Amino acid sequence: MRKERRGVAEAASEASGQGYGRRTLLHLTAGGAAIAAFAVGGFSYRFRDRHLAPGQLALSDQCVDAFLHEAVNFNPLLYMEAGPETAVEYSVFDTLWKIDPSGQYVPNLAERIPTVGNGGISSDGLDWTIQLRRDVRWHDGKPFTARDVLFTLRVLMNPAIPVRSRNGQTNVEALSALDEHTVRIRLSRPFAAYMVALERTSIIPEHLLAMEPDLTRAPFNSRPIGTGPFRFQEHIAGDYIAFLPNLDYHGGKPAIGRLIQKYIPDQQTLFAQLQTGAVTVLDGKGIPADLYERSRTDGRFNVVLAPAPYVEFLYFNLGRPQFADKQVRHAIHYAVDRTAWVDQLYYGLPEATLSYLPTSHWAYNHMLKAPPFDLDKARQLLDAAGWLIQSDGVRAKGDVRLTFTCSTAAGEKSREEAQLLLQQNLRDIGMEMAIHNMPGAVVYGDYTTNSEFDMVLVGWDPMFYPDPDYSERVASHLIPAKTGRGANYSQFSHPEVDQLCREGLATLDQEERRRIYWRIQEILLEELPFIPIFSYRSALGVSKQLKNFVPNPYTPCNSWNNAQWRMS
Amino acid sequence: MLLSVRNLCVDFHGEDGPFRAVDGVSFDLADGERLAIMGESGCGKSSVALALMRLLEGGGVHVSADHLALDGRSLLTLDARAIRSVRGGEIAMIFQDATTALHPLIPVGAQVVEMIRAHRRLSRSAARTLALSLFQRVGIAAPERRLAAYPHELSGGMCQRVMIAMAIACRPRMLLADEPTTALDVTVQAQIMDLLLDVSAESGMAVILISHDLGVIAGAADRVAVMYAGAIVEIGPTETIYALPAHPYTRALLDTAPRVDIGVGEPLPVIPGNVAGAHALVGCQFAPRCDVAVDRCHSARPPSRRIGDRHEVACWVTTDTAGADAR
């Protein structure tokens, strides 16, 4: 059977010199035509879709702000993913006031910042009167009024609408418009963080949304109209969002010709795009730590360090018998090699901290002392507390073994490596830590909220950052596993902290507050419901052409001043 | 002589090592003559046929001959174009299983037309008319309709008729029929053989009939060549071979004749041993199975010697005796 095939094969190959390849290809072309048609379909669809692209715009005038994640919901009250969606919010929408890099509030839609001094806030801290600017227009030309502010706040207070955060608004007792451009808000209790709550609240247009039957499904959410420095132009899903400058912006006409928010899901690709100049800003979480060294010497772009309000924590579940003993938590703290963690695994990019606040925060307690990385000390502590090494090499006390899991959202390399380092150090002091990482959707689900974890490695910010309030995560009445609300997942309960949290929110005097939060941080480091490791600092890659790019440690997003960005 | 073959050898260099399938075959064929090549499966008879058409070249197959000529023209030195005009044009070939030898996706009529137009300058419609008449000639009923039929819609016999129609389409000088009836029912076999003889007689076409079926050969061939392990061990007029087989192998073959009719394609059970690989032995290839072999048979290859009128045999034992008789 095989042999005569040879004859044919040979005979056929005789012809190959006579160009049968070409004819074959012709035949095959017909076969591939159907599939090629698909491709052509793709092309034509694409170009029909892009009629908006301004042919005459100089590319050099365009700023490409690139993120690892994609913004999908542009409604500033509804989106969930901080980062790219916040960047959309800052471009298209305005808040009553902003916060500048020095931590000062700057009026935006409001005429001035309300204070007790200027009468904007009543002396009991309950009545807030806010004067609005009269020269602001929505992108569709309609004037901005007090009705928009009231509408926005009412949406936040409407329990039927799943907004991103209604924090602070729960303290609102009454809302009213004194006139077209004056808003009066009455709080039910003095609430210091309300300044931040409003700083975080973008105003949405009442005239476009009041009639929407279901705000969560409004077309507005994908074609937003705001008062901000940039007008939404187009969104190519999975690709980019384009904005054009709002020529009538009340804060002055933005300097860049076109702002593009680009979505690049792979870190390596994102970085390569920065190097080739296809991307103006490598934004969001920035350059991964392991590329930080190299990016500083690359020379094709600037590296801008942007502190972010997130702190990396090891959160204990105090409901677990292993962690109920404070000595175990302290022993683990001794086994945390903060220096290696920060300097080696994260290449010195973030900043070590001993509190839930970054060290640069005004309320940071500089008296906190870091325990040394000392495994012997850890062993002694455990021995003294009666946790003795068993035959299997793992410590135990009674029938409680020092065995537990540590979870985080899978896929973040540096963090997983930190887990490995910790795992090794803990093994050396007789604890068995199993790594149990899961996709984010699982880790941050019931697993965390119902306190089903042993230990999680997370990066979290204070609820009202830059306000130092942290009651949401430490107050005993906010343990979701017990009380059904709050975010005190470690189930920490400490009467003095509860009391201090209340006091801290009730006063507007910063010195008084500093004293209170210093004490809270002191207690937390002693009680150790969680171990703070470092506060985040992103290494942003910024094209040398881009001027006025100034990161702001008090905003979750670097686009806070993008009206001032300029391409040279 | 129409066809003259001297010392034809076919060597395979396959995955199982080098191996000589045809080992020094020589014979002549006259115009209109019908020669049968007889032998067990695997004896190299089909290789001879394919070698004549130069269908075995390349890919580790080597064909050589001292002399291989059709009408005095050497077939071995023809270029690709010339050999193509010989194939189908001067030598046509039909195969054992016509149902697989026809392309399953092309209507049989078109396959015949293709053959015609490959060799004769005829318009498509003229070729089709010719194909129609050929179909009638080979006894295909309702030829109009059958032209458009696909092989799988026809019976095995019908397919073989199509093959024959295709083979005679270009009036070749010679027809190679490689086991043309093996795959057919006994009743159909006879019809096809009759048809084959008929058309060859009519056009004066020479035929080489390759078969292991003694019955078929007896009625069809003028001369018979008996092959064993790649070599012709005996060749002579049909009556002579059947009546006075000279080679022990031929004798054994004839003895098993009744059984061959039953077990088509099976090795001959009564000849002890298996067919040896050609060139594996120094002496006579048949010696290990031969019941009359002498020492010499194992040490030296017997040459083909003439022992009668057009009757040649390659056997030490027979030729020695015959030679003695002749002397």
Add this chain to the structure above:
Amino acid sequence: MGSLILSRLVQAAVLLIGVSVIGFTLMHLAPGGPLAFYTNSPGVSTADLVQMKHAFGLDRSVAMQYLFWASDMLRGNWGYSFFGGRPVRELVFERLPATFELMGLSMALAMLAGTGIGVVAAVRKDSLFDHLVTLWAMLALSLPTFWYGLLAIFVFGERLGWLPVGGRSTLGAGEDIAGHVTHLVLPVGVLATVIAAQWSRYSRAAILDVLGQDYMRTALAKGLSPLRILIRHGLRSGMLPLIALAGLQLPMLVGGALVTETVFAWPGMGLLFVNALSYRDYPVLMALLMLSALLAVMGNLLADIASALADPRIRLGRSA
């Protein structure tokens, strides 16, 4: 023909229902859920979660949820994404062109080149060319595509700077066909190379199979030219299994470029799928699953029809 299509359509409907039930159940039995993302947002209270659960219909039993989903689907309502609230159909259809373009182009190129290479390799079996092709195909198929993708980005994008390394167009360049083509080069190059390697194997095997057939020898014995034999006799039957295969690869148009799209930031379905997976965006996931299943069913049907049309031995009306 009609009855073939009809019976296959019935089968397809049954299958689609099966796939949807299995997919839906699997999704809902799994740990984690779409609300996890909201949970992670510290501003969302437990009461909000309950409210959201209700809004998404997640407080109903899985069976009820399925019925609601299915009846919506049948009425052409694909549902709304849990994240962003956009209609799923809109989300999917705005991604389709990009994926079709990338995958369609890659598959077309790969099938052309792969088939050509495979045919030559088969015809010249055991030649140096054949061995090289075999080696190439094996290597191309032995490393994950993301590896090639990252290598290509590193070499052609970052180091040499010849080609853009991600995205689908030069941003803001308008209708820039040249720019568009340069963006296609790397992802299509990587995908097409891998698919072509596969096709060269398929077509080589198919042609080798054909070359061993009796009718190929007949064609030679007829004195036809080798070119004619290869094309009219060889390819005609050699292409049969390939046509069927091409039909079966139809669903690749949706999911085949998953990894490549991630690497090259290609705004297609693959990215949508990966994101929907990590967010547990059930309506989007179900839509993609069903779309893929639909294409699979269509591909099967097309393969059968194509085979039936090309091969007279397959009687129409009876499933192959």
Add this chain to the structure above:
Amino acid sequence: MSMGFAHRPRRPVQAGLRRFSRHRFAVVGLLVLLAMTVAALFAPWISPFDPDRIDVAQRYILPLSADHILGTDDLGRDVLSRLLSASRVSLLIGVSAMLMTLIVGFLVGAFAGYCGGWIDAILMRLTDMLLCFPNIFLLLFVAVFVPPSRVSLAALIGLTSWMEIARISHGQIRSLKQRDFLEAARLAGASNVRIIMRQILPNSMTPMLVAAALNTANAILLESYVSFLGYGIQPPQASWGNMLTYAQSEFAIDPWLAVFPGAAIALAVTSLNFIGDGLRDMLDVRLKSR
């Protein structure tokens, strides 16, 4: 056999082995794979270092320098030791996924083919359907809902790629059913299970063997894809896939970190593919190459 020619008598097994050994690529593949398997089996004894031991002071050591033949990674772990340890996981996943594939595929195919009728129709149409989904699509869809581990990954890969085997065994059984010996077995009073295990299984073994080699290769590749998309084997355990994935970001710092696991995957997969090819030639089975 349209053309007969004499062939040397040789026992089929011998002939098969000879054909396989003539397939030079396959022989090389087999040797490479054997070497890898032996290395994997003895990994704990031949590893120069503890594969999981972190020593940040010793990181990014280049290959062929100091004690680390293949260098160290970003945590200062010995790359060679990790590769060896990873080969245990990856090969194990490959093999167990393959076994899973064989078992599920064979059972489905055999059951369908043996029962015939509507059971056959349903099972085989389902098989066709699943076969149509891009493998990675199906795998990811399921992988998201199951926490990744060696066992679950192997099971997932196995459960999402049994369809080809089912088709093969189905085809085999349908053709075997035509033959006499099944009838004979049934007449002799053998039970269905017995017939399947004793008659059908051995008879459909050969083409499944070929598919097994190719499936193992496929499983190893799939593991790397799943790792890339973040659903793979968890640290600290190394697998070729996660080593490759982690090495991505070090591509510019230390490309060797991506080269070695890549080479290991390529070597294993290529070897398995060649072995599959060689087996195919050796057993001379006509596999529909899908």
